[in-house]
Amino acid sequence: WPRSTSAHPDGLRIAGIPVGELAARFGTPAYILDEDEVRRRCRAYRAALPGFEIAYAGKSLTCRAVLRWMAEEGFSLDVCSGGELAVARAVGFPAERIILHGNVKTAEDWKAALGYEIGRVVVDSLDEIDQLGSLARHPQRVLVRVTPGVDGHTHKAIATGVEDQKFGFPLRDAMTAVDAVLAQPGLRLDGLHCHIGSQVSSVASFELAARRMVEFAGAIRDRHGVVVRSLDLGGGHAVPYLPGQQEFDLTGYAQRVRVAVSYTASQLGLPVPQLTIEPGRALVANAGVTLYRVVTVKGRYVAVDGGMSDNMRACLYDAKYLVRLAGRSSSAPLRTVSVVGRHCEAGDVIAADIELPSDVHAGDVLAVPVTGAYHHSLASNYNQICRPPIIGVRDGWARPLVRRETEEDLLARDVG
Numbered sequence: 001w002p003r004s005t006s007a008h009p010d011g012l013r014i015a016g017i018p019v020g021e022l023a024a025r026f027g028t029p030a031y032i033l034d035e036d037e038v039r040r041r042c043r044a045y046r047a048a049l050p051g052f053e054i055a056y057a058g059k060s061l062t063c064r065a066v067l068r069w070m071a072e073e074g075f076s077l078d079v080c081s082g083g084e085l086a087v088a089r090a091v092g093f094p095a096e097r098i099i100l101h102g103n104v105k106t107a108e109d110w111k112a113a114l115g116y117e118i119g120r121v122v123v124d125s126l127d128e129i130d131q132l133g134s135l136a137r138h139p140q141r142v143l144v145r146v147t148p149g150v151d152g153h154t155h156k157a158i159a160t161g162v163e164d165q166k167f168g169f170p171l172r173d174a175m176t177a178v179d180a181v182l183a184q185p186g187l188r189l190d191g192l193h194c195h196i197g198s199q200v201s202s203v204a205s206f207e208l209a210a211r212r213m214v215e216f217a218g219a220i221r222d223r224h225g226v227v228v229r230s231l232d233l234g235g236g237h238a239v240p241y242l243p244g245q246q247e248f249d250l251t252g253y254a255q256r257v258r259v260a261v262s263y264t265a266s267q268l269g270l271p272v273p274q275l276t277i278e279p280g281r282a283l284v285a286n287a288g289v290t291l292y293r294v295v296t297v298k299g300r301y302v303a304v305d306g307g308m309s310d311n312m313r314a315c316l317y318d319a320k321y322l323v324r325l326a327g328r329s330s331s332a333p334l335r336t337v338s339v340v341g342r343h344c345e346a347g348d349v350i351a352a353d354i355e356l357p358s359d360v361h362a363g364d365v366l367a368v369p370v371t372g373a374y375h376h377s378l379a380s381n382y383n384q385i386c387r388p389p390i391i392g393v394r395d396g397w398a399r400p401l402v403r404r405e406t407e408e409d410l411l412a413r414d415v416g
């Protein structure tokens with residue numbers, strides 16, 4: 001697509017391109033993804049966390065282009081299914097930099113992981129340790145996932161550090177998992193893994209988890225004489241969704257986690273482990289904007305051509321979003337409206353009780369920022385609605401990264 005040269009009469013541009021032009025060219029709804037913003041965030045992580053291995057959490061947004069960018073930025077990759085791994089393979093993502101985790105790994109997932117000879121597997125149950133131990137042809141490096149009993153103070157659907165839940169081994173059982181890994185000749189214990197939750201802003205929670213993990217590494221050394229080489233502290237760094245919300249304190253995180261790990265390790269006479277983190281949302285959320293077109297305005301309801309099929313977060317977590325009139329400017333006074341979707345549910349609300357200019361009408365383009373993470377990846381075909389495209393933008397250029405789904409795509413799978 002050619003470089004944008006148009007001078008649209010609105011103030012809102014993404015990567016230098018007027019939003020109205022993007023909506024006209026690519027249709028709506030559409031996810032717009034700003035490549036420079038993703039790379040800028042990757043570089044900010046790299047600069048703030050020298051010496052850390054940074055593994056992009058592919059579940060937040062996986063498509064070929066994004067995984068290519070991550071590979072180019074020197075990142076590792078955290079996948080949680082054979083499907084995510086297939087995209088990684090499709091772009092030749094270096095296998096040794098891939099980490100597979102998840103509480104369920106099917107026979108297909110194992111086949112994909114072992115077939116591609118990925119670097120590390122995070123084991124999540126005793127059954128898995130047996131399965132992987134008998135399947136692995138070469139010694140497979142594994143991390144044992146531990147739930148360190150740390151509350152990340154986030155929405156309960158995305159809190160994964162508290163002990164009673166489906167992920168990992170609570171500290172009281174984790175040694176049994178370590179015993180089982182060490183008893184399998186096909187497995188090599190590389191390290192420990194934890195992920196305390198997502199959209200976590202408390203650096204103190206990460207610090208506490210890191211300390212507990214090192215202490216557990218000390219217990220492993222005492223019992224087995226084995227030194228754990230690496231600690232993967234998961235992702236979950238919060239991002240601001242609304243104006244006025246705080247950015248995650250990345251510098252504080254880097255400092256406090258590093259000190260907690262080295263201090264605890266030195267107290268226990270352990271070498272400092274290699275540290276890995278797995279941010280997803282923090283790298284892509286703020287680089288994404290969803291564009292919708294207003295289809296009708298009825299009283300205080302502004303209804304658009306997308307909804308819960310492209311934004312599940314509002315329904316699932318009661319997540320709050322900013323909505324802006326984007327295709328033109330308006331000096332009309334603001335009024336309180338709810339922006340609702342097209343799906344057959346009263347709960348299909350993108351943003352309740354927000355302010356928009358009172359002259360918003362059918363045909364207007366609305367932009368919803370901070371939709372780069374867990375939007376495309378959580379999208380569904382509810383009501384047989386086709387999923388939106390991802391349009392990559394960079395410095396005045398725009399091109400589809402993932403094309404819009406069509407009714408033919410939907411029918412192609414329906415073979416009955």
Ligand code: LLP
Pocket residue numbers: 057059060078101158195197198199234235236237278279280281282313317373374378
């Ligand atoms: N590592 C592990 C093991 C994870 O389970 C997750 C996210 C991450 C890393 C990346 O977390 P992040 O840095 O992106 O917060 N759908 C929810 C989020 C679910 C997160 C699941 N695990 C949402 O939209 O808020």
